[in-house]
Amino acid sequence: MRITSLLLCLSLSANTNATTLPEADVSAGKDKATLCFACHGNNGRAVMAEYPNLAGQNQAYLRLALAAYRDGHRQHAVMAPMAQGLSDQDIVNLAAFFASLPQANTAHSASATPDL
Numbered sequence: 107m108r109i110t111s112l113l114l115c116l117s118l119s120a121n122t123n124a125t126t127l128p129e130a131d132v133s134a135g136k137d138k139a140t141l142c143f144a145c146h147g148n149n150g151r152a153v154m155a156e157y158p159n160l161a162g163q164n165q166a167y168l169r170l171a172l173a174a175y176r177d178g179h180r181q182h183a184v185m186a187p188m189a190q191g192l193s194d195q196d197i198v199n200l201a202a203f204f205a206s207l208p209q210a211n212t213a214h215s216a217s218a219t220p221d222l
């Protein structure tokens with residue numbers, strides 16, 4: 107049931123995004139991304155193995171993930187507050203910037219198998 111609503115929610119946002127998204131400005135996204143570098147790295151490769159790499163991630167996925175944190179559909183004590191103040195334009199720009207970076211092609215040098 108929960109998964110069904112999540113999928114419905116994602117597909118609704120995807121449809122909305124297709125018609126109403128602002129144009130992406132990669133350079134503005136780079137400026138805004140200074141807020142993100144402390145954890146996700148200034149090249150989109152996370153500073154710790156417990157944080158996700160964003161470099162080269164799918165642009166649409168990044169938009170959906172950020173909107174989900176901002177709008178409360180995805181919750182995380184550290185990440186959700188980071189997305190609180192983002193506008194739709196910020197999200198589009200940030201997604202375009204991180205998607206444009208070359209993907210990390212090696213496993214993170216820190217512990218690749220965190221204790222669970």
Ligand code: HEC
Binds near residue numbers: 145
């Ligand atoms: C204090 C550390 C920190 C900062 C700063 C931070 N993040 Fe995150 N971010 C995280 C963590 C930890 C996660 C994993 C959260 C989870 O498990 O849902 C995450 C997850 C994400 C994800 C989802 C990745 C995925 O694979 O699903 C995106 C997108 C993201 N962050 C973008 C950003 C952006 C854009 C900024 C700057 C506006 C930012 N983050 C700032 C720690 C941070």
